[in-house]
Amino acid sequence: MELLKKMRFPKRYSIILLTFICTSVCYLERIGFSIAYTAAADSIGVNQSSKGLILSVFYYGYVVSQVPGGLAAQYVGGRRVLLFSFLLWSLTCAFAPLDASKVNMMVVARFLVGVAQGFIFPSIHTILAQWVPPHERSRSVSLTTSGMYLGAAGGMLVLPSLVKYKGPQSVFTVESALGLMWSFLWFRFSSDPVRSEHPKAATAGFGEPNLPVSREKKIPSAGNLRRFTKIPWKKIIFNLPIWAIVVNNFTFHYALYILMNWLPTYFELGLQLSLQDMGSSKMIPYFNMFMFSNIGGILADHLITRRFLSVTKTRKFLNTIGFVIAALSLMAIPLFRNPSWTIICSSISLGFLALGRAGFAVNHMDVAPRYAGIVMGVSNTAGTLAGIVGVGLTGRILEAAKSADMDLTSIECWKNVFLIPAYLCIFSSFFFLLFATGEKIFE
Numbered sequence: 001m002e003l004l005k006k007m008r009f010p011k012r013y014s015i016i017l018l019t020f021i022c023t024s025v026c027y028l029e030r031i032g033f034s035i036a037y038t039a040a041a042d043s044i045g046v047n048q049s050s051k052g053l054i055l056s057v058f059y060y061g062y063v064v065s066q067v068p069g070g071l072a073a074q075y076v077g078g079r080r081v082l083l084f085s086f087l088l089w090s091l092t093c094a095f096a097p098l099d100a101s102k103v104n105m106m107v108v109a110r111f112l113v114g115v116a117q118g119f120i121f122p123s124i125h126t127i128l129a130q131w132v133p134p135h136e137r138s139r140s141v142s143l144t145t146s147g148m149y150l151g152a153a154g155g156m157l158v159l160p161s162l163v164k165y166k167g168p169q170s171v172f173t174v175e176s177a178l179g180l181m182w183s184f185l186w187f188r189f190s191s192d193p194v195r196s197e198h199p200k201a202a203t204a205g206f207g208e209p210n211l212p213v214s215r216e217k218k219i220p221s222a223g224n225l226r227r228f229t230k231i232p233w234k235k236i237i238f239n240l241p242i243w244a245i246v247v248n249n250f251t252f253h254y255a256l257y258i259l260m261n262w263l264p265t266y267f268e269l270g271l272q273l274s275l276q277d278m279g280s281s282k283m284i285p286y287f288n289m290f291m292f293s294n295i296g297g298i299l300a301d302h303l304i305t306r307r308f309l310s311v312t313k314t315r316k317f318l319n320t321i322g323f324v325i326a327a328l329s330l331m332a333i334p335l336f337r338n339p340s341w342t343i344i345c346s347s348i349s350l351g352f353l354a355l356g357r358a359g360f361a362v363n364h365m366d367v368a369p370r371y372a373g374i375v376m377g378v379s380n381t382a383g384t385l386a387g388i389v390g391v392g393l394t395g396r397i398l399e400a401a402k403s404a405d406m407d408l409t410s411i412e413c414w415k416n417v418f419l420i421p422a423y424l425c426i427f428s429s430f431f432f433l434l435f436a437t438g439e440k441i442f443e
Contacts, residue, residue, distance in 0.1 A: 054100075078122075
């Protein structure tokens with residue numbers, strides 16, 4: 001303990017590490033439910049319509065709580081809201097039995113979990129905006145969000161075996177236990193930053209590890225600090241740099257959810273390859289996202305701190321590179337009839353999408369550090385709607401092809417599935433180039 005005190009490990013690093021674990025556990029839960037529920041539903045012959053309802057209802061709860069999550073983090077404090085949301089979804093998983101025959105109960109439970117998790121990312125952005133200085137924002141946000149991909153990869157690798165040997169309910173038990181363990185760690189080790197007397201620190205919203213401070217003054221909770229602050233909704237809604245973030249968040253999640261939800265179907269129907277025959281190779285795209293997300297964050301901070309590029313040019317450069325290469329890779333997927341090349345193309349696409357997050361996803365804290373949680377809530381609402389729209393639209397595209405007696409193994413059936421997100425990536429990259437900024441636009 002004395003050694004740790006001497007090392008003076010900056011508190012903000014503990015906060016970043018805890019938020020990284022937070023996003024990992026969240027995405028482990030999402031992947032885990034899909035795996036466990038599908039196994040439980042298939043065992044009793046639940047029809048595809050009911051399965052689709054249960055699997056999608058999470059996103060309806062998730063989308064309605066994004067903006068309220070940002071508001072709650074603004075007024076109550078991101079640290080408290082994050083703890084509450086984690087406890088809520090963890091306890092829901094702990095006490096809601098996995099009974100695929102009880103559709104109404106499952107709908108309520110998944111909607112509640114979606115609502116609870118909808119508060120998480122706006123809260124995280126509020127917390128990081130308080131704790132992280134500008135020159136560390138890119139890699140801090142990238143590390144935190146890369147936990148999503150590591151959690152998804154780990155879940156896909158480990159949880160099917162857990163279901164096989166211990167049953168679907170065991171996944172709920174593990175998820176709720178992990179959620180409660182994280183909640184304890186967050187309650188024990190998180191805190192609000194100390195207020196700095198330095199004007200630049202106050203402006204950036206970060207605390208005592210970075211600049212000299214008075215240790216007698218603590219930053220009040222966000223509720224006390226901003227209880228009477230008027231949120232500039234009109235400026236948020238009608239601001240083109242904000243729309244640049246929103247448009248790119250929509251496109252990122254459209255492409256991500258298409259690949260997450262429909263790539264397995266493409267392998268099984270388009271390439272006639274069972275996922276069980278693929279082994280661990282199906283995890284490669286998610287591990288690639290994890291690595292490229294962190295590479296993008298480190299590269300962005302390097303470009304900014306060494307003054308090779310301004311904040312604005314850095315965000316635009318990485319966003320453009322990420323989205324354009326992702327678009328080209330998406331276009332290439334249906335051209336290859338080889339599973340190995342499909343894995344390569346999807347890995348490149350998802351990897352460079354994750355790299356692009358060092359552009360648009362960090363930009364919330366550049367343009368609006370004081371309202372980062374609210375802006376994140378607005379843009380993440382668009383991202384969640386992209387998942388709902390994209391996954392449903394893809395299903396209708398394939399169903400229309402099937403109704404037209406087209407062979408689902410043909411390129412023509414799948415071309416539009418991958419071309420739509422590819423074109424969106426190109427459009428979004430140009431939109432970001434034209435309208436994004438790295439300068440603070442909200443006082």
